[in-house]
Amino acid sequence: MSLSLYDTFSREVRSLQPQDSKTLRFYCCGPTVYGPAHIGNFRTFVMQDIFRRVVEASGSATRHVRNITDVDDKTIRQSQEENRALSDFTAAWTARFHEDCTALGLLPPHVEPSAVEHLPEQIDLISRLIDKGHAYRTDDGSVYFDVRSFPAYGKLSRLAEREITTGEVDREQSDEYDRASAADFALWKAARPDDGPNHWTSPWGQGRPGWHIECSAMAMKHLGESFDLHSGGVDLVFPHHENEIAQSEAATGKTFAHHWLHIAHLTVEGRKMSKSLGNLYTLEDLAERGHTPMELRYVLISGSYRQPLNFTFDSLAAAKKSLTRIGNWQRRLGGDTEIHSTGKGDFGPFAPVFEALTNDLNTPEAIGRLHSIGRKIIAKAEAEELSPTETKAASKGLSLVLQCLGLVLPDPKNAISSDADETPASVRGLAAERFEARQNRNWELADKLRDQIREAGWTVLDNPDGFALEPVETATEFTNHQS
RNA sequence: GGCGAGGUAGCCAAGUGGUAAGGCCGGGCUCUGCAAAAGCUCUAUCGCGGGUUCGAUUCCCGCCCUCGCCUCCA
Numbered sequence A: 001m002s003l004s005l006y007d008t009f010s011r012e013v014r015s016l017q018p019q020d021s022k023t024l025r026f027y028c029c030g031p032t033v034y035g036p037a038h039i040g041n042f043r044t045f046v047m048q049d050i051f052r053r054v055v056e057a058s059g060s061a062t063r064h065v066r067n068i069t070d071v072d073d074k075t076i077r078q079s080q081e082e083n084r085a086l087s088d089f090t091a092a093w094t095a096r097f098h099e100d101c102t103a104l105g106l107l108p109p110h111v112e113p114s115a116v117e118h119l120p121e122q123i124d125l126i127s128r129l130i131d132k133g134h135a136y137r138t139d140d141g142s143v144y145f146d147v148r149s150f151p152a153y154g155k156l157s158r159l160a161e162r163e164i165t166t167g168e169v170d171r172e173q174s175d176e177y178d179r180a181s182a183a184d185f186a187l188w189k190a191a192r193p194d195d196g197p198n199h200w201t202s203p204w205g206q207g208r209p210g211w212h213i214e215c216s217a218m219a220m221k222h223l224g225e226s227f228d229l230h231s232g233g234v235d236l237v238f239p240h241h242e243n244e245i246a247q248s249e250a251a252t253g254k255t256f257a258h259h260w261l262h263i264a265h266l267t268v269e270g271r272k273m274s275k276s277l278g279n280l281y282t283l284e285d286l287a288e289r290g291h292t293p294m295e296l297r298y299v300l301i302s303g304s305y306r307q308p309l310n311f312t313f314d315s316l317a318a319a320k321k322s323l324t325r326i327g328n329w330q331r332r333l334g335g336d337t338e339i340h341s342t343g344k345g346d347f348g349p350f351a352p353v354f355e356a357l358t359n360d361l362n363t364p365e366a367i368g369r370l371h372s373i374g375r376k377i378i379a380k381a382e383a384e385e386l387s388p389t390e391t392k393a394a395s396k397g398l399s400l401v402l403q404c405l406g407l408v409l410p411d412p413k414n415a416i417s418s419d420a421d422e423t424p425a426s427v428r429g430l431a432a433e434r435f436e437a438r439q440n441r442n443w444e445l446a447d448k449l450r451d452q453i454r455e456a457g458w459t460v461l462d463n464p465d466g467f468a469l470e471p472v473e474t475a476t477e478f479t480n481h482q483s
Numbered sequence B: 001g002g003c004g005a006g007g008u009a010g011c012c013a014a015g016u017g018g019u020a021a022g023g024c025c026g027g028g029c030u031c032u033g034c035a036a037a038a039g040c041u042c043u044a045u046c047g048c049g050g051g052u053u054c055g056a057u058u059c060c061c062g063c064c065c066u067c068g069c070c071u072c073c074a
Helices: A039-057 A073-081 A086-103 A116-131 A161-165 A169-174 A211-223 A234-252 A283-288 A293-300 A313-332 A348-358 A363-382 A388-405 A412-417 A425-439 A443-455 A472-476
Strands: A003-007 A012-016 A023-028 A061-066 A135-137 A143-145 A185-190 A207-209 A229-233 A260-263 A266-268 A309-311 A458-463 A466-471
Touching: A003 A039, A003 A260, A023 A039, A023 A211, A039 A061, A039 A229, A039 A260, A039 A266, A039 A283, A039 A293, A039 A348, A039 A388, A061 A211, A073 A086, A086 A116, A116 A135, A116 A143, A116 A185, A116 A207, A116 A211, A116 A234, A143 A234, A185 A211, A185 A234, A207 A211, A211 A234, A229 A234, A234 A260, A283 A293, A293 A309, A293 A313, A309 A313, A313 A363, A313 A388, A348 A363, A348 A388, A363 A388, A425 A443, A425 A458, A425 A466, A443 A458
Parallel strands: A023 A061, A023 A229, A229 A260, A266 A309
Antiparallel strands: A003 A012, A135 A143, A143 A185, A185 A207, A458 A466
8 A cells, every 4th residue: 555645743744554554444523413514524524535445445444433423512402492302303414414425425434433322432531531630520510631631732733832721711701611721621511401301421420521532432442542544624633633632642641543634624715614604505505506416526526635625616517517528438438347346456547547646635636637548548549549458448447546536427328318317208208209210310300309308398418329318407507606 | 923724827726946737618620410418629937026046836035915723613
């Protein structure tokens, strides 16, 4: 395996190797399930997915753990407001999250632990910290991590202690929990009246876990006390990951994660996403505008994960075009019928694409190379300068490379016969008739039938060997809706 | 204020100490009964000012501007 990857901790690009030289074990901070995830969240998950695919295609096995945060301020507050049981509430949003992930072609993690299902592990970890003098209980029954007991605190985000503790005064006032030092953070929060029934028994009384502790406990349980890589969005560097390091390493004395991967944020039309700006989009929002999840995936990988990426509806439209184009190449090369479960294999002429991915997951470079290599190959194919062997190699390489990128293109064969979708049989019948008319060079009838199909709300697109049908809206819906 | 990232064609976005990938849009062309696709092709000297160098967009300094994080937001 030869993947080099930027590491937030050392701040350099380092070669990544599984510690046991077989299985790369990594943890991803998952979603808080209190609403639909937005496209910015998915940038992180998509990049983590690419990471995994590249590792696996490089010949290493993976163990991928991504948690579900189903107990915290937001889930509790929101479920209370809606008068729903917390578990029902989070189960529904978890299901929605899974649907979105599937639509985006994300490989499911090997383990997807939930925070409420790991309370014993969290309580145990907190106890260890108290025993070692790294945590203390307050009068109200909460437990805090004592930042001063862990001198290395701040090493990931490189904040000197002085900076950590200044500027805390305002917030401390509004915080209902009392703590010894402003930088200390909650491991266990005592139950409050507005938590409703959402509290659990602990040695320190009724309450619930703090946010950070769940990831430490679950990562350790499913990956061991020391594992290969941890990742999340950049905003998690501080405080979340900093706190995870503190808790975990204070408890175990071992290096928590050996490599830290952080994905930069997505901006929308040049601005930070926020509810007040009304530019927080979900997959559903994009679908309403006629865009597919794969188009979004393409956009999300069109920039370097280390740089903020500017999402625009123009780029979504561009993605649609590019995907169509690549799909056509696939068809022209005859398609690749073999299944490549792990993405391992001979990339043939597309090897440089994969190579770009192993260089710090350079997805934009990979896409660039994919286009230039693909174009050349198709030109040769058109000129009939491609031998059957070369065609096969190109077809397989293209298929493998697309798999590494997680891009699933619509099967052109399905589009031609249009039997896999919800096209009405009547429309399909008309289109079939029209195809026959065209074969007989009966242009008059063909044009008439096309008009009829259009009246039924469908656009018919001719191919040399068949036809495709598209609803009229989606065929024309790619203008920029932003004002 | 602290820490960090960045300013590359109309838009999105890579990259390199030796005169800039790719995609979209736009122009030209080919093919196509029409329409749509598809294929080919054209379009930038890299925020500003210095410095180092034979040579900088790429390294250093200064300036201008944008953005992120700074306690629970991917």
